[in-house]
Amino acid sequence: MWLPLLLKKYNYEEMKAKGLKLTPEQLYDVNNSSLKDAIAWFNGGCTSEIISEQGLLLTNHHCGYGAIASHSSTSNNILKDGFWAKNNKEELANPGMWVSILVRMEDVTDQVNAAIAGVPADKQAAKVAEVTKALSKKATEGTHYEAFVRDMFRGNEYYLYVFEKFTDIRLVATPPEAIGKFGGDTDNWMWPRHTGDFSIFRIYANKDNKPAGYSPENVPYKPKHYLPVNIKGIKDGDFAMVYGFPGRTNRYETSFGVKLAIDETNPSIVKLRDKRLELMKEEMDKDVAVRIQLASRYAQIANYWKYFIGQTEQLKRLKVYEQKQAEETEYLKWASNKAEYNSVLNKMKTATDAYQPYNKHGVYLREGIMGSTLLNIASMFSGYENALTDTAMKRLGTDTSTARKNLEMIAKGFDAQYKTLNHVSDRKILAAMLWYFYKDIPKNQHPALLAKIIKSDDKDKGKEQAKDYAKMIFAKSMFADSNKVKAWLKKPDLKKLQKDPAYIYIKAFIDNYNTNYAKYAKEYNTVIAAEGKTYMKALREKNAGKTMYPDANSTLRLTYGNVKSYKSKDAVQFDISTHLSGIMEKENPNSHEFAVPAKLKELYEKKDFGSYAENGDVPVAFITTNDITGGNSGSPVINGEGHLIGLAFDGNWEAMSGDIAFDPNYKRTINVDIRYVLFVMEKYGNANNLINELKIIR
Secondary structure, three states: OEOHHHHHHHOHHHHHHHOOOOOHHHHOOOOOOOHHHHEEEEOOOEEEEEOOOOOEEEEOOOOOHHHHHHOOOOOOOHHHHOEEOOOHHHOEEOOOOOEEEEEEEEEOHHHHHHHHOOOOHHHHHHHHHHHHHHHHHHHHOOOOOEEEEEEEOOOOEEEEEEEEEEOEEEEEEEOOHHHHOOOHHHHOOOOOOOOOOOEEEEEEEOOOOOOOOOOOOOEEOOOOOOOOEEOOOOOOOOEEEEEEOOOEOOOOOOHHHHHHHHHHHHHHHHHHHHHHHHHHHHHHOOOHHHHHHHHHHHHHHHHHHHHHHHHHHHHHHOOHHHHHHHHHHHHHHHHOOOOOOOOHHHHHHHHHHHHHHHHHHHHHHHHHHHHOHHHHHHHOOHHHHHHHHOHHHOOOOOOOOHHHHHHHHHHHHHHHHHHOOOHHHHHHHHHHHHHHHHHHOOHHHOOHHHHHHOOOOOHHHHHHHHHHHHHHHHHHOHHHOHHHHHHHHHOOOHHHHHHOHHHHHHHHHHHHHHHHOHHHHHHHHHHHHHHHHHHHHHHHHHOOOOOOOOOOEOOOEEEEEEEOOEEEEOOEEEOOEEEHHHHHHHOOOOOHHHOOOHHHHHHHHHOOOOOOOEOOEOEEEEEEOOOOOOOOOOOEEEOOOOOEEEEEEEEOHHHOOOOOOOOOOOOOEEEEEHHHHHHHHHHHOOOHHHHOOOOEEO
């Protein structure tokens, strides 16, 4: 996951050897058009790419899923039926959605280090925040740009990122869910894959081509660069690179950090999400309206539910814990006579051991108790309570008051959550998570209120008491009704808030954690941050001469490799691509995940493939050796000539330990073939207006 700014210095010759035909300046340039100008950070959690001179934006279906669901109803279910705008007027606005395009990045390590020189360790984080804020402000003065500074190599380097952010983003097209999510949770993180995981948006700007809020007067954005689309096809060994915004990796994790994840954190997340998904699906299967209401939330929870199952399995299979131990043994030999480095691992292990008894508590609070949408909404009001409690902050009529700012924050935040609040499923989730916390977290860590709610260790009685309490909350809390909350916001009443049963409940858990257990997490994170920085410095010194990349942190990265098949286990060899015929082989009319739209079947039976067929079939997906993680979803897969050949959308099961340990033998990126995207657009969606926008290399 290489930094674009440094490609010329560290990576270019190797990229050329693998098949790159472009110059370093065509990959990344501040002053002239380059590939980076076609890559857009999509809504903070995905990547997208500009594919026309009219600001047409391509990303994954699962990245646009929330927007697609928000435009769906029982009478116009575009999630189920798909949507294809035939002109600009039909494109759908998406309040709150944004994309950002990198203007430039700059190494500011020297400035940050100069500012923190001599600052005590416990005050360095605050100083770093202060100086990076100042650097960001200076970089954007007199412009409409936004900026932030991110640390690399655990605080050993710092880079400034300057962005142009667009907020008028409109939905242009989406295939039906049966194409965009074909295979569902069953196929998620698996190869072979047959998912048409794409959706299409458009960036709008004002008449000066600058970012502007939504307006009917806005026009399609004219990009500095857009990606030509290449439908010539791929073969095993072809060069492929992925440009995007990978979220988080932890490749320099310690063995004891890996053990904590395997033994405790991951299984806890899986257990709690598993139950939440089960209870949501019960209601979704009963009613189409509920399915639309919960679709986006369910998909978000399910994605990383399966991810943590796979990560744990592969960490064990690939013996990552043992690999880390071996690396640490070698490190300790190297560092034995180096005073700055020889105690680092011991300090990190001591901190991990001290934190371990409280780790599960934090997971159960975040993933369990806060897994209820109603309680999540109620928790948002704690800041407002604090503002009202402080006599200096009661000037509700003053826009600059802290209370007013909290009010505005709450008003913006809870509307989206109420859209996904289904009373029946959420009440069941509240009860189930309450019981899990009671049963799985040591009683000496419970909030006092919990003993008043559940008075029996008997499984049946305890569960019933949890259910009764959940029913009471939904019957009596104002948070069960958005209109009551809106009325409260117009006339805030501190006593009413403090007497609300949902607020009392969630505040008991949060206060208990903040008062008694947050300190352990803080102590742990402080040590891991400080010693981790030193450990990273030592590893770079130990591996002097070897080019290393920093962990992903939602900043623009480029990864390069090849189209490549792989052997997953004895006698199991996977090819590089899948095809439309494979969709027909997987079809199961009785399964929502594997239903095939009638029109797609008709196109297949008639062999109406247009110019997108290869050997009498339409390619659907392919695999490459690129290094991606969450956040790369929607990233363009680009060939050696700078042409778009696919969209990255997933990783494979055999390498789900990749965020902690990259395994070159098994790691594959799963991509939608651009030929399948265009086939669905033209033949299924009849979106020739969009096809005509593209520059297609045939």
